Amino acid sequence: MGAARVVMVTGVCAAMIIGKLPPAVPALQRELGMTLMQAGWLLSLVQVASLSMGLFLGLASDRFGLRRSMLTGLSLMSLASLVGGFTESASVLLVLRAFEGLGFLLTSLSAPAVLRRLVPPERLTQVMGIWGAYVPFGTALAMLLGPAVILAGGWESWWWLIGLLCVLCLAAVWRWVPADPSRAIAQAGEGGLGSKLRLTLSSTGPWLLFLTFCVYAAQWMAVIGFLPTIYAQAGVTGWTLGVLMALVPAMNIFGNVAAGMLLHRGAQPGSLLIAGFVVMALGSWLAFVGLELSPAVRYGGMLLFSLVGGLVPGTLFALVPRLAPNTGLISTTVGWMLQGSSTGQFFGPLVAAWLSAQVGGWHWTWVATGACALAGCLLATRFGRLASGHPVRH
Numbered sequence: 001m002g003a004a005r006v007v008m009v010t011g012v013c014a015a016m017i018i019g020k021l022p023p024a025v026p027a028l029q030r031e032l033g034m035t036l037m038q039a040g041w042l043l044s045l046v047q048v049a050s051l052s053m054g055l056f057l058g059l060a061s062d063r064f065g066l067r068r069s070m071l072t073g074l075s076l077m078s079l080a081s082l083v084g085g086f087t088e089s090a091s092v093l094l095v096l097r098a099f100e101g102l103g104f105l106l107t108s109l110s111a112p113a114v115l116r117r118l119v120p121p122e123r124l125t126q127v128m129g130i131w132g133a134y135v136p137f138g139t140a141l142a143m144l145l146g147p148a149v150i151l152a153g154g155w156e157s158w159w160w161l162i163g164l165l166c167v168l169c170l171a172a173v174w175r176w177v178p179a180d181p182s183r184a185i186a187q188a189g190e191g192g193l194g195s196k197l198r199l200t201l202s203s204t205g206p207w208l209l210f211l212t213f214c215v216y217a218a219q220w221m222a223v224i225g226f227l228p229t230i231y232a233q234a235g236v237t238g239w240t241l242g243v244l245m246a247l248v249p250a251m252n253i254f255g256n257v258a259a260g261m262l263l264h265r266g267a268q269p270g271s272l273l274i275a276g277f278v279v280m281a282l283g284s285w286l287a288f289v290g291l292e293l294s295p296a297v298r299y300g301g302m303l304l305f306s307l308v309g310g311l312v313p314g315t316l317f318a319l320v321p322r323l324a325p326n327t328g329l330i331s332t333t334v335g336w337m338l339q340g341s342s343t344g345q346f347f348g349p350l351v352a353a354w355l356s357a358q359v360g361g362w363h364w365t366w367v368a369t370g371a372c373a374l375a376g377c378l379l380a381t382r383f384g385r386l387a388s389g390h391p392v393r394h
Contacts, residue, residue, distance in 0.1 A: 004118040006176045007111050008131060010070065010169040014107045015138025017077050017100050020162045022139075022227065023146030023245070024155040031155070032090045040353035042090075043221065045097040050105045050335075050342030055200065058109050058335020059193055062328060065180045066110040066117075067173065069331075073106030074170040081163030085156040101342075103166075108134070109335040112320055114177065116330060125318050129260015132317035136252030136310065139224060144246030148239055196329060204382075205323025206333045209316055210340030212273065212379045215372040216312045217344030219280055222352035222369060223287070223305060224249055244299070248306050255310015256317075263318050272311045273380035279308035281366075281373035288365040312376070319383075344372075 025039045034042070061069040080099040087093055112131060119127045142162075149158045200206050227245050236244065259272055286293070286301025316337065324333040351368050 003177045004115055004127065006172045007114050008134065010074065010173055011108060011111050011131065011134035012138040012141070013165050013169045014077065014104050015135045016142045016162055016165065017081065017104050018135065019139035019142030020146060020158060022224065023143055024150055024158060027150050027155045034090060036353050036357065038090065040349045042094060042097060043349040044346040045094055045101065048098045048101050050101060050338050051346050054105060054109065054335040054339030054342060055332065057105055058332035059196055061106065061110050061331045066114050066331065067177055067180050069106045069110040070173055071170060073103040074166050074173065076103030078163050078166040078170060081159050081166060085159035085163070105338060109331055109338055112317065112334050113330040116321060124321065125264045126260045128318040128320065129263065129314040130257055132259065132314040133253040133256035133310065136249040136256065140246045140250035143249060144242045147242035196332065199325045200329055200332050200336060203325045206336045208379065208382055209320065209323060209333065209337040212376060213316055213337050214340035214344040215376045217341040218348035219284065219369040219372045221345040222348035222365065223284060223302065248302050251303050251307040252310035255307050256314035259311045259314025260318055263315065269315050269319055270380045270383035272315045273383060274377050276309050276311035277373040277376035277380065280305050281370045284366045284369040288362055
């Protein structure tokens with residue numbers, strides 16, 4: 001399990017690449033003159049690689065080698081973050097952000113298949129549920145540490161710190177994660193890419209994962225991505241801002257872990273997904289519709305949004321080994337699911353920023369997130385026939 005822990009920690013570090021930006025948005029707006037819409041584009045651009053190439057990179061990773069894909073992704077994230085700290089151009093940051101997204105994708109889409117190889121079968125569902133928390137865990141760390149680091153050394157120091165953490169993870173994967181078995185690489189190379197692509201896209205499971213993660217991620221990034229900006233506008237700064245913002249994504253971790261445990265005990269995936277989406281809609285409504293409500297109630301809505309919403313990614317990641325067309329297409333299925341996630345994360349902040357600009361505030365954000373939650377509930381009904389003990393299909 002030592003190598004599995006390295007993979008888990010690497011996923012958290014990769015997620016900090018995504019989470020490093022929200023705490024820096026106020027500083028970037030102030031120092032680089034970014035508008036709210038430009039900040040929305042910067043939040044979304046990290047998803048460009050996954051949005052456009054998730055499925056194809058998943059296919060390529062299976063053939064190229066899972067460990068090598070993780071090492072390549074960590075190298076890209078390290079370099080882009082370290083170089084980004086030296087730039088004074090918003091345009092260059094945008095380009096580097098796309099490369100960070102490519103590195104994140106190469107790392108995160110390979111990890112579940114690596115974990116499947118490293119973890120005993122009887123523990124796989126629980127471990128995959130825990131793995132589903134890698135984004136909220138990394139985001140929480142970034143939200144907690146980011147404001148203090150930026151206050152002490154500027155956003156540039158924050159970029160350099162994340163780059164160095166990626167370098168450390170690169171060394172850890174190189175040292176402790178075993179190379180892919182030659183037989184696995186040979187099997188991944190069998191068959192044409194076209195036939196594997198057709199098999200993945202003609203299967204119901206990968207499409208359910210894609211669409212469900214899309215509507216979940218749109219809500220998540222629309223709310224989490226602009227939380228520091230919303231509270232900074234209210235005059236909250238420094239460690240107080242960091243602690244308040246870190247607690248919201250941190251709550252999501254418990255939902256992810258609970259999903260893995262409940263599935264392991266026989267819970268129905270569709271029921272967990274519906275519960276997650278319904279409570280996300282309620283939490284978003286509390287957080288944004290009632291501007292006359294007390295700050296404590298609105299913040300409680302955000303915590304509720306994140307806590308129970310964590311059931312969604314935890315359930316979806318745990319289902320990947322069961323819904324992949326076959327064992328050789330797990331990374332490909334993850335890539336397609338992450339492509340759905342990135343589609344939601346790309347458009348979520350843009351819609352939230354546009355809606356805020358149109359109505360002059362954040363009080364209609366719940367309409368957009370509520371529509372996504374409704375779509376998620378409808379999709380979840382398609383999971384109702386899935387028995388939680390089904391193995392991956394061959």
